[in-house]
Amino acid sequence: MFARVARYDVEPDRTGEAIEAFREAVQQLEGLNGLKGGYVLADWEDGVIMSMTLWENRAAMDESEAKAAAIRQEAAKSVDGTVVSVHNLDVPIEIGAVVSSTT
Numbered sequence: 001m002f003a004r005v006a007r008y009d010v011e012p013d014r015t016g017e018a019i020e021a022f023r024e025a026v027q028q029l030e031g032l033n034g035l036k037g038g039y040v041l042a043d044w045e046d047g048v049i050m051s052m053t054l055w056e057n058r059a060a061m062d063e064s065e066a067k068a069a070a071i072r073q074e075a076a077k078s079v080d081g082t083v084v085s086v087h088n089l090d091v092p093i094e095i096g097a098v099v100s101s102t103t
Contacts, residue, residue: 001036001091002055004064006072010081012047018079022049025075029053029068034060049081054091061088 010018022040029035038053053068055061069086076083 002061003089005052006086007084008049008076010047014079015044021075021078025071
C-alpha cells in the first residue's frame with residue numbers, strides 16, 4: 001500500500017470552510033483506480049489541515065497525481081490557504097492490521 005500525505009495552512013477562523021472545501025474535493029477523488037481510502041485531518045486552533053489518501057499500489061498513486069494536485073490547489077485556494085507539502089510514501093506497517101501467524 002502507498003500513501004500521499006499533504007499539509008495545508010489556512011487561517012484558523014477559516015478551518016470550517018476549508019473542511020467543507022476538502023469534503024467537495026474528496027468527491028472528485030472517489031472512484032479513482034486504486035484508491036483504497038483516506039482521511040482529512042484538522043487542527044482547528046492552528047489552521048493546519050492534512051490529507052492522507054491510501055493507494056493500492058505505486059502505479060495507481062502516480063496515475064492520480066495530476067488530478068490530485070489540481071484538486072489540492074483548488075481546495076486550498078478557495079479559502080486563501082496554501083499547500084505546504086506533499087509526500088508520496090510507502091506504507092510498510094499498518095497499525096491495527098490483523099497479522100496472520102502460522103502456528
